[in-house]
Amino acid sequence: MNKVVVLTGAGISQESGIRTFRGEDGLWEGYAVEDVATPQAFKINPDLVLEFYNQRRAALLDKNIVPNAAHIALCEFESKFSGEFVLITQNIDNLHERAGSKNILHMHGELLKVRSEETGEVFEWKEDLHRKSHPQNREDLVGTMRPHIVWFGEAPFEMITIEHALRDCDLFVAIGTSGVVYPAAGLVHSTPKHCRRVEINLEQTPVSPHFHEKRQGRASSEVPQFFQEILNSL
Ligand code: OAD
Secondary structure (H helix, E strand, O other): OOEEEEEEOOHHHHOOOOOOOOOOOOOEOOEOHHHHOOHHHHHHOHHHHHHHHHHHHHHHOOOOOOOOHHHHHHHHHHHHOOOEEEEEEOOOOOHHHHHOOOOEEEOOEEEEEEEEOOOOOEEEOOOOOOOOOOOOOOHHHOOOEEEEEOOOOOOOOOHHHHHHHHHOOOEEEEEOOOOOOOOHHHHHHHOOOOOEEEEEEOOOOOOHHHOOEEEEOOHHHHHHHHHHHHHHHO
8 A cells, every 4th residue: 555645524623622514513603604604705794704713713722622533643644654645634723733744735724824815925823813904014914814714616725736646545534524515525536446445434424435434433433443454454
């Protein structure tokens, strides 16, 4: 086995205390994520959209939010595996980085970054973001800042690198993702014929039939166990 590609979704961070998008805890102030995470919503009601991400950012920075055993297992696998390892995440949190993973592609952006819609410049950001916020000494950017997040209707980041990574992978593992948001849900179709496809989730998803194997259970127990099995089999 030369190349392993992992796709993670909100389910891997759920046990760290981060809300998923579509579970029982999925609604925010009565809004579905599809009604808040759009360029249209940002145009019509920017304060609402900024508040959605301000709350999520503040929650992520809570000192009780730490990587769990699943994040740590992926980092350990990456460091022990002699082949190529690529971690594609839909998550906008930084728990993979904090667990120590290295080769991470954030296809839906990052909560702790903001960017100027006008210049495209990206900045690290830990505060609340308001309409008049601007990075230090950059008053010229007032009124142009937005979360560095991919909204519905926008193209995900890193798609060329992602498609390239999938083309010749030998093992593809999707962890804690509901399989309803495209193109992420369709990445399984970009894997080659010989590739072993494994889905780890609490429940069945609409894309489950496209995987060879299903590990049903919590990411914090299934992920360490599965990747230990892989290391043992090498
Ligand atoms: P969802 O909230 O849609 O789905 C989370 C999935 O994780 C569900 O299938 C759950 O069954 C599963 N799950 C929950 N807890 C779990 C646990 N402890 N162990 C294993 N599985 C668990 O999250 P995503 O699929 O990541 O995009 O959502 C995809 C995208 O939709 C997000 O990246 C976000 C959202 O809109 C953007 O913001 C662009």
